Amino acid sequence: MTLYRLLIVDDEDIITDSLYEVFHRLIPEKLDVCKAYSAKEALQWMSRTRIDIVLTDISMPGMNGLELSDEIQAFWPRCKVIFLTGFSEFDYAYKAIQMPKVRYLLKTEGYDKVTATVQEVIQEIEHENQMSKMLEQSREQLYALEQMAQGDYIRHLLQESLNLEETRLIDEFRKMNIGLNPELPVLLVIGHLCYPDGTTYIEKSSLLTNARMIWNSYLSEKTRHIGILDKQGDPLWLLQPSESVDEKFYNHLVRYLEGTLELIQETCLQSLGLPIAFTISGTPCAWNAMNRQYERLRQLQLMKIDGDGMTIILTDRGEQLEDSIEQLQRKEEWQISSKAEMLAAFLEAGKADKFGEIFEELSKSMLQVNSPVKRTIEVYYSIALVLLSYINRSGLCREIHDYSKLMRLDEHSSMKEAVYYLKQVSDQLFQVKSSEKKENTSSVIGNICEYINEHLSEDLSLVRLAEINYFNPSYLSRFFKQECGVNLSEFIDNCRVRRAKELLKEDDLKVREVAALVGYEAAHSFTRFFKKATGMTPQEYRDALTQT
Numbered sequence: 001m002t003l004y005r006l007l008i009v010d011d012e013d014i015i016t017d018s019l020y021e022v023f024h025r026l027i028p029e030k031l032d033v034c035k036a037y038s039a040k041e042a043l044q045w046m047s048r049t050r051i052d053i054v055l056t057d058i059s060m061p062g063m064n065g066l067e068l069s070d071e072i073q074a075f076w077p078r079c080k081v082i083f084l085t086g087f088s089e090f091d092y093a094y095k096a097i098q099m100p101k102v103r104y105l106l107k108t109e110g111y112d113k114v115t116a117t118v119q120e121v122i123q124e125i126e127h128e129n130q131m132s133k134m135l136e137q138s139r140e141q142l143y144a145l146e147q148m149a150q151g152d153y154i155r156h157l158l159q160e161s162l163n164l165e166e167t168r169l170i171d172e173f174r175k176m177n178i179g180l181n182p183e184l185p186v187l188l189v190i191g192h193l194c195y196p197d198g199t200t201y202i203e204k205s206s207l208l209t210n211a212r213m214i215w216n217s218y219l220s221e222k223t224r225h226i227g228i229l230d231k232q233g234d235p236l237w238l239l240q241p242s243e244s245v246d247e248k249f250y251n252h253l254v255r256y257l258e259g260t261l262e263l264i265q266e267t268c269l270q271s272l273g274l275p276i277a278f279t280i281s282g283t284p285c286a287w288n289a290m291n292r293q294y295e296r297l298r299q300l301q302l303m304k305i306d307g308d309g310m311t312i313i314l315t316d317r318g319e320q321l322e323d324s325i326e327q328l329q330r331k332e333e334w335q336i337s338s339k340a341e342m343l344a345a346f347l348e349a350g351k352a353d354k355f356g357e358i359f360e361e362l363s364k365s366m367l368q369v370n371s372p373v374k375r376t377i378e379v380y381y382s383i384a385l386v387l388l389s390y391i392n393r394s395g396l397c398r399e400i401h402d403y404s405k406l407m408r409l410d411e412h413s414s415m416k417e418a419v420y421y422l423k424q425v426s427d428q429l430f431q432v433k434s435s436e437k438k439e440n441t442s443s444v445i446g447n448i449c450e451y452i453n454e455h456l457s458e459d460l461s462l463v464r465l466a467e468i469n470y471f472n473p474s475y476l477s478r479f480f481k482q483e484c485g486v487n488l489s490e491f492i493d494n495c496r497v498r499r500a501k502e503l504l505k506e507d508d509l510k511v512r513e514v515a516a517l518v519g520y521e522a523a524h525s526f527t528r529f530f531k532k533a534t535g536m537t538p539q540e541y542r543d544a545l546t547q548t
Contacts, residue, residue: 002030002126002270003029003266004125005049006032006033006051007034007036008055009035010056016037017524020035021528024489032473039060040062042068046071047255050259052080053082053122056083057083059085065081065085069081075252076256082104082105086106103121129263130271150228151228155228163288166182166287169287180226186287187240187253187281187283187285188237188238188290189236189239189279190278190280191234191235192277207272214272219260222245224239224241225240262472264276265474277301277314278312279297279301279314281316293316297316312471312475313475343358343386350434362379363423366419367419376415380415380418380419384407385407387425388406396432405421406425445484448480452491452495456495456517456519457516458519462477465488476488493533499517504541511538511542526538
């Protein structure tokens with residue numbers, strides 16, 4: 001289910017807090033709610049994460065709602081705006097009515113009207129997503145042949161990126177009608193589509209085409225891009241900001257891309273039933289560095305993408321990737337085959353199915369009757385080196401039984417027995433990795449829960465928790481619900497209630513002090529929250545304790 005992000009903006013604390021409480025519990029599985037007490041604070045949210053809907057006061061000190069709306073469109077052009085205002089602000093309201101993508105509500109119309117309007121906007125967004133997909137279907141047919149030619153050319157550039165000359169690129173881009181600027185750096189994005197088991201070639205081709213249409217419908221407004229299939233059959237996009245965007249958008253490009261890719265993921269999942277993961281450049285690169293950047297992204301993807309189809313977005317932050325690259329490259333000094341390199345990558349990533357496919361292919365080649373002896377020996381030791389290297393680097397000598405014969409082919413009575421031995425060792429390694437993955441997951445969840453309990457008085461928004469734990473917000477929301485069985489917001493509320501009960505036992509703390517300690521700036525907001533959770537106000541709960 002698509003997770004939309006609602007930002008509530010009002011300089012009156014009581015209005016902002018009240019609306020936040022209403023929407024916070026309305027549809028937590030579909031709506032992530034943030035709040036800001038000024039336009040300036042709202043813009044900080046805009047720079048941090050994708051915002052889908054803004055519910056804002058139209059008249060605020062400093063920057064009013066109309067000016068904020070203009071800034072919003074620069075950050076997130078698909079964002080919908082709902083203005084809240086009083087009867088006395090007719091001039092503002094009149095201007096708001098003239099603006100596209102906005103709605104206008106009176107503050108006196110009540111919570112039911114406001115929540116209904118937000119739900120209408122969500123339905124409108126979903127409808128637009130579907131319509132965008134249909135429009136792109138017709139456009140895709142017109143450009144199919146041109147894209148094929150451009151794809152061949154870009155693949156050629158990837159192989160020769162070290163020798164590219166700018167003047168030559170300018171001329172060739174013009175002839176090929178490629179809408180990118182060879183004088184500006186380019187951002188790379190690799191997609192990984194998780195096709196359902198049993199999907200035929202024709203079905204995969206159709207799904208890929210539809211996924212490309214969805215990509216175009218979301219990103220054509222603010223970017224120019226070209227997409228191809230890489231050597232692994234995964235979509236690769238080269239992307240630059242559109243010529244029409246403001247200069248400040250360049251610094252916002254990666255955040256914009258991360259947020260928009262979340263929407264693309266959700267639309268692909270909802271409309272096509274197709275999970276898709278993305279790996280993107282953290283910064284644009286020069287055209288002559290394109291091949292190196294592509295290989296970095298490919299390695300990061302192999303290392304990090306889960307094998308269970310969970311959609312994630314990985315960003316190459318530079319230093320974040322170095323450890324992953326070292327893990328792949330820390331092999332013996334001599335060269336091993338490309339198939340063995342793939343085995344090493346899949347073993348590092350814990351992708352047993354992919355590892356098994358390559359292993360089976362190599363095993364068959366070793367067991368062929370007419371296979372050259374030298375090649376068979378080379379294949380065996382290539383696999384054995386991968387397994388032994390991983391055992392040593394991971395410190396698994398005690399966990400893996402009888403790995404001493406890995407580098408002693410002559411101790412096996414037959415090649416068939418040798419292949420079976422390699423399979424046994426690799427199966428043990430994946431069993432250990434599966435156990436470690438469960439422990440790592442528990443550790444991550446434990447760290448998140450511990451942080452929440454220790455920082456109840458601070459910002460515990462989904463966006464903030466995602467930043468701290470290096471997730472994107474939508475993935476963190478799904479990950480937490482999948483592992484804990486409850487929404488993250490529900491867990492935070494439970495922690496706040498539990499902590500509030502403990503603090504209310506201390507007579508020297510006033511209710512407003514307890515409210516602040518569990519993350520509520522306004523005592524009245526805390527009182528409503530506590531009563532809804534327990535059936536009693538904080539004071540009633542405290543009085544009940546003294547009577548027992």
